[in-house]
Amino acid sequence: MKYKRILLKLSGEALMGERQYGIDPKRLAEYATEIKQIHDLGIEIAIVIGGGNIFRGVAGASNGMDRVQGDYMGMLATIINGMALQGALEAAGMKTRLQTALKIEAIAEPYIKRRATRHLEKGRIVIFGAGTGNPYFTTDTAAVLRGIEVGADVIMKGTRVDGIYDSDPEKNPNAIKFDYISFEDVLSKGLNVMDTTAFTLSQENKLPILVFDMNTEGNLLKVCKGENIGTVVNI
Numbered sequence: 655m656k657y658k659r660i661l662l663k664l665s666g667e668a669l670m671g672e673r674q675y676g677i678d679p680k681r682l683a684e685y686a687t688e689i690k691q692i693h694d695l696g697i698e699i700a701i702v703i704g705g706g707n708i709f710r711g712v713a714g715a716s717n718g719m720d721r722v723q724g725d726y727m728g729m730l731a732t733i734i735n736g737m738a739l740q741g742a743l744e745a746a747g748m749k750t751r752l753q754t755a756l757k758i759e760a761i762a763e764p765y766i767k768r769r770a771t772r773h774l775e776k777g778r779i780v781i782f783g784a785g786t787g788n789p790y791f792t793t794d795t796a797a798v799l800r801g802i803e804v805g806a807d808v809i810m811k812g813t814r815v816d817g818i819y820d821s822d823p824e825k826n827p828n829a830i831k832f833d834y835i836s837f838e839d840v841l842s843k844g845l846n847v848m849d850t851t852a853f854t855l856s857q858e859n860k861l862p863i864l865v866f867d868m869n870t871e872g873n874l875l876k877v878c879k880g881e882n883i884g885t886v887v888n889i
């Protein structure tokens with residue numbers, strides 16, 4: 655296996671599956687199957703999940719809501735998704751822990767780095783909820799931050815596109831995909847991989863980002879084996 659410990663970032667929207675809102679149990683079960691394949695091979699897995707399928711602070715603010723209030727609602731949404739994912743992973747036979755950056759003691763452990771790494775060493779999947787615990791951040795930033803903290807080898811950003819292109823492949827049929835691109839080239843070409851805060855944090859800490867299509871069966875296993883199906887951003 656190319657990677658020993660990974661930080662998998664899943665967007666909230668991905669959990670909608672075919673739906674317009676909320677959580678699709680079928681998609682959750684599919685993700686659990688994908689994750690189990692790599693878990694069975696001994697890869698240590700930490701997961702950060704977004705909340706965009708339920709609530710985004712920016713969307714609330716554009717409708718007149720206080721941004722900070724909205725962001726906390728968004729963070730709570732990520733906990734809901736984390737609980738759903740936890741249920742699906744456990745139903746598929748994996749041991750998990752949910753740790754949250756905002757304390758909700760009845761349902762999750764508070765985020766403690768040492769505890770999280772211990773869980774990973776024991777083969778438990780650790781899901782990090784509530785993002786960074788701070789408004790004005792994103793779950794991409796949370797993914798990079800937690801990835802650095804727990805010593806992940808890579809941030810795997812599972813998306814619905816199969817990598818990074820020189821232009822939007824959903825709009826331009828001639829868009830060219832990169833197998834590898836440097837952090838600097840992403841910036842100089844103005845490509846959109848993660849928000850600036852997340853991207854800079856990753857670059858400064860030399861933590862590679864691997865963008866791949868998480869919705870195709872077997873892809874997570876392939877990227878863990880080092881197969882060249884997504885795009886790697888590295889120094």
Ligand code: UDP
Pocket residue numbers: 664665666667703704705706707709710711712724725726727728729731732784785786787788789790791792793794796
């Ligand atoms: N959020 C936040 N701080 C964080 C992470 C998330 O305030 O550290 C809020 C923010 O409002 C964001 C929402 O939670 O819009 C959901 O997260 P995100 O948009 O990153 O989810 P995704 O796009 O991955 O589904």
